[in-house]
Amino acid sequence: MALQVGDPAPDFTLPNQDGESVQLSSLKGKRVILYFYPKDDTPGCTKEACNFRDRWGRFEEHNIKVFGISKDNAASHTKFISKHSLPFTLLTDEEPCAVASLYNSYGLKKFMGREYMGMMRHTVVIDAEGRIERLYLKVKAATMADTLLSDLGLD
Template identity: 75%
Template sequence: MALAIGDAAPDFTLPDQNGTPVSLESLRGQRVVVYFYPKDDTPGCTKEACNFRDQWSAFADHGIAVLGISKDGAASHAKFIAKYTLPFTLLSDAEPCPVATAYESYGLKTFMGREYMGMMRHTFVIDAEGKLERIYTKVKADSMADTILSDLGLA
């Protein structure tokens, strides 16, 4: 079943770049951007992460948390963060994972009209009450952060 604006955002608890568990529920009371991406340090994923980095002050000024999620492990995330000076948290949704995977809760990947489990490049804005405020399934890696800020009237 596809998620829709106004739905409760599926909760998750995943390890960050330091191996520390982070739950979506713990961020209630503030807006959260959750963006799923395929792999650390690849061209499109780097463009997307750097766009969030370059717009970080606007997100921080408005109290918006940013969480990037991929299947890469904590060590890979730590290197990616260090290499590009990323100021936000990256979470690992690797298999096997001791907690429920987030990508399964947030939707299926689509390729050539077929849906299947896999890491998609989708972005979600979750409001302070934990409801989906915006859903982006067609992500432009080099301008996703700009688009979000504009759509929220913060640009």
């Protein structure tokens, strides 16, 4: 069943780029942004990550945690972070992408007439109580951070 605004955010624990575990429920009391993306260092994913990087100060001012989630491994995340000076945490949700599936962000995709299973570009805002505050299922990679700041009244 699809998640809705107001639903409790499904809890999870995933490794970050350093191999350390991050558990969503340990972040209660803070607003959290999860952005699911297909692959490190690809054009759209780089635009999205760099938009978050360039607006990082605004998220930090409001004590908002930002996590990028893809199925890439820690080594790939570390390289992506280093190459683009990303100040936030990237999490690894390897096959079968259980966390992305919980958030309806992994499924059948179509590209150039080919169908395959993959990560969807979705963004979820979780409020300080651990409930879904906003869901973005149609994401413009180059401006997602700008959209969030505007919609949350933080721009």
